[in-house]
Amino acid sequence: xxxxxxxxxxxxxxxxxxxxxxxxxxxxxxxxxxxxxxxxxxxxxxxxxxxxxxxxxxxxxxxxxxxxxxxxxxxxxxxxxxxxxxxxxxxxxxxxxxxxxxxxxxxxxxxxxxxxxxxxxxxxxxxxxxxxxxxxxxxxxxxxxxxxxxxxxxxxxxxxxxxxxxxxxxxxxxxxxxxxxxxxxxxxxxxxxxxxxxxxxxxxxxxxxxxxxxxxxxxxxxxxxxxxxxxxxxxxxxxxxxxxxxxxxxxxxxxxxxxxxxxxxxxxxxxxxxxxxxxxxxxxxxxxxxxxxxxxxxxxxxxxxxxxxxxxxxxxxxxxxxxxxxxxxxxxxxxxxxxxxxxxxxxxxxxxxxxxxxxxxxxxxxxxxxxxxxx
Numbered sequence: 001x002x003x004x005x006x007x008x009x010x011x012x013x014x015x016x017x018x019x020x021x022x023x024x025x026x027x028x029x030x031x032x033x034x035x036x037x038x039x040x041x042x043x044x045x046x047x048x049x050x051x052x053x054x055x056x057x058x059x060x061x062x063x064x065x066x067x068x069x070x071x072x073x074x075x076x077x078x079x080x081x082x083x084x085x086x087x088x089x090x091x092x093x094x095x096x097x098x099x100x101x102x103x104x105x106x107x108x109x110x111x112x113x114x115x116x117x118x119x120x121x122x123x124x125x126x127x128x129x130x131x132x133x134x135x136x137x138x139x140x141x142x143x144x145x146x147x148x149x150x151x152x153x154x155x156x157x158x159x160x161x162x163x164x165x166x167x168x169x170x171x172x173x174x175x176x177x178x179x180x181x182x183x184x185x186x187x188x189x190x191x192x193x194x195x196x197x198x199x200x201x202x203x204x205x206x207x208x209x210x211x212x213x214x215x216x217x218x219x220x221x222x223x224x225x226x227x228x229x230x231x232x233x234x235x236x237x238x239x240x241x242x243x244x245x246x247x248x249x250x251x252x253x254x255x256x257x258x259x260x261x262x263x264x265x266x267x268x269x270x271x272x273x274x275x276x277x278x279x280x281x282x283x284x285x286x287x288x289x290x291x292x293x294x295x296x297x298x299x300x301x302x303x304x305x306x307x308x309x310x311x312x313x314x315x316x317x318x319x320x321x322x323x324x325x326x327x328x329x330x331x332x333x334x335x336x337x338x339x340x341x342x343x344x345x346x347x348x349x350x351x352x353x354x355x356x357x358x359x360x361x362x363x364x365x366x367x368x369x370x371x372x373x374x375x
Contacts, residue, residue: 002147008047008154013158014178014356015047015348018080018287019055019066019288020328021097021130025345026065033200033347037065040072043348044180047152049287050080050139050243053141055111055331058131060141067144067228079143079148079178080161080287081243087145093260094331097130104260113186113335119299126335145293150178150242155282157350162288163245163270168238172348182239189236201225212262219283222252233299234265245288246270251322258300275317285348289323293344298326311355311366321366323348333354 002205006237018351027037035042054371085092092283096102096109103109105220112123131295132142144190144266152159173181185334193199202225206212208217212226227249234240234247246268250256256263275281289305290298297304307314314320326343345358348366354355 002149002177003175003316004149004172004178005043005151005153005174006076008152008157008159010154012044012153012352013157013350014042014044015049015285015323015350017049017323017325017346017348018051018328019048019053019056019062019345020082020094021053021059021062021344022330023058023061023065024058024329025358026062026328029345029347029356030038032356032358033076035069036054040068040074042069045251047159048073048075049285050078051082051287051324051328052077052080052150052222053086053095054082054097055093055128055130055328057129057331059097059136060131060133063141063144069340073283076159077148077151078152078159078161079145079150079243083145083148084178084182084239084243087142088182094128094130096128097134098141101127107296109366111332113332116336126298129333129334136154142328146177150239153282158282158284160286161243162286163241163244163268164274164284165238165241165246165270168241172242173240178239184236185237185239186233188295189233194238197226198225198232202229210264215257216282218255218257222255223264230263230265233319243288248369269308271314271320271322273340274315274320276315279317281317281319283319283321285321285323287300287322289324290326290328291321291324292326292342298329299342311364313353313366321353323355327358368375 001125046064046069048066052062064075066075070077086095086098090103091099093102093104101109108127110125110127113126114123116123117329158164203227205223210217231249248268249264250266257284274284290296291305292302323346327345329343330341347356349356353367355366
């Protein structure tokens with residue numbers, strides 16, 4: 001049985017953000033961190049926050065490299081929602097590299113592309129430029145994912161992909177199969193929603209509005225049952241909460257289009273509250289939230305992690321940090337002909353709380369009083 005909560009080793013750590021198949025960025029960052037890949041040696045224990053895969057050019061190579069470091073005792077990896085999707089057999093945009101190049105609709109896996117990056121122009125389908133996994137590679141990668149924990153922790157630090165929610169952590173067994181655990185929680189939630197009539201009403205609401213899949217046909221009223229179902233399905237599943245966070249309904253005026261459908265729930269910004277109820281709570285480091293190194297939000301992302309200063313910590317006690325700096329959007333920037341990238345692959349060095357990026361020479365201080373914060 002897989003241990004779902006594991007201990008982090010003592011000593012300094014390098015905590016690496018979401019990679020999303022960007023093998024060149026990973027190799028460059030590891031070189032900056034002093035990792036000797038040939039000898040499988042790292043000067044500090046490496047911790048990966050999940051989402052190793054999808055969208056980028058070579059998810060297979062990323063997982064093979066990281067798995068090699070884990071086998072050598074040099075790294076710990078927690079599961080992200082993208083690994084969970086693959087274990088559950090979910091076909092999502094950008095993970096066709098594992099499914100013979102097919103996307104969520106059964107056709108070729110592609111993304112909406114605007115030539116030249118002109119967002120005033122209509123998008124056209126463009127295939128992901130991702131290396132396809134062989135059958136043997138697929139089996140090996142899925143076996144590696146099945147062995148990943150959801151939480152890695154020690155007294156001063158907790159690492160989880162999306163949200164260190166207390167209720168989700170309390171509901172998580174020490175060992176188990178995440179797919180089976182998630183399925184059982186989903187079954188219980190669906191039984192409750194069915195008994196109360198929410199599922200039937202939500203189905204009727206979606207049918208009345210084209211299954212919410214038409215970007216030019218937003219609902220003219222709040223779909224109460226759709227929102228209730230979405231909120232309950234996420235909150236009722238600790239696996240989902242830990243890997244993709246809680247979701248809260250938004251007012252009708254804030255309904256938004258994302259991921260190919262109209263949505264009435266958005267990710268809960270738990271980091272704005274983290275530490276308020278328990279000032280002694282450990283520092284927590286996550287990925288998942290598409291943080292930006294520079295000014296402005298990440299295009300097409302409605303739930304970007306945003307704190308002031310831009311590269312600083314969040315929460316009343318400044319104990320929450322997101323180390324996902326949107327390297328996973330490079331596939332779009334390359335397609336648009338960019339010569340440099342807005343996002344990067346970052347590593348948070350702990351306990352120093354400094355940042356190292358794959359494409360920058362400077363070391364960035366993330367806490368006030370440590371030195372100049374270069375942004």
